[in-house]
Amino acid sequence: MVALEPDEPGVWADPDRVETTVCRVADPPGEPGWRYFRDNLWHGECNDPEHMRSVTEAALDAPVSAVSFRELRTTPEYLEGLREAIGVDLPAFNADSVDRALSKYLGSSIHVVESD
Numbered sequence: 001m002v003a004l005e006p007d008e009p010g011v012w013a014d015p016d017r018v019e020t021t022v023c024r025v026a027d028p029p030g031e032p033g034w035r036y037f038r039d040n041l042w043h044g045e046c047n048d049p050e051h052m053r054s055v056t057e058a059a060l061d062a063p064v065s066a067v068s069f070r071e072l073r074t075t076p077e078y079l080e081g082l083r084e085a086i087g088v089d090l091p092a093f094n095a096d097s098v099d100r101a102l103s104k105y106l107g108s109s110i111h112v113v114e115s116d
Contacts, residue, residue: 003063017065022056026078029085037105038093041069044107072106075115 002020004013027033046052046069057064074082086098093101102110 001065002060003065005063021070022060022067023073024059026072026074026082029078029081030088034082034085035092037072038101041105043104044109045069069109071109071111073111073113076112077115079110079112 001017004016004018006012024036027036040052041047046067049067052067052069053064056067083098083102086093086101090096090098090101093104095101095104
């Protein structure tokens, strides 16, 4: 939820909170930042909602009252690369298989779409 808090006196928004979808481009597997989902999710939920709210607020430069994770929207090619990168670094995911690692952090929130 994004909070709309005008700075000008006598100006308000109704409703003063709106729900929107914020998208973040995933870093390429194996590149810096590619473990973002591992570091911020657990079974498809934000593992630290306050931290994610703060990160989203900074990214939007607007007050944010709540954040939730919906899905990793990915292409088949990205998912294949992600699976390969996880497989090479499986101990970092504290899992015995790539499928288990994906399930632990993303739950069932992987949505594969065709590339543009």
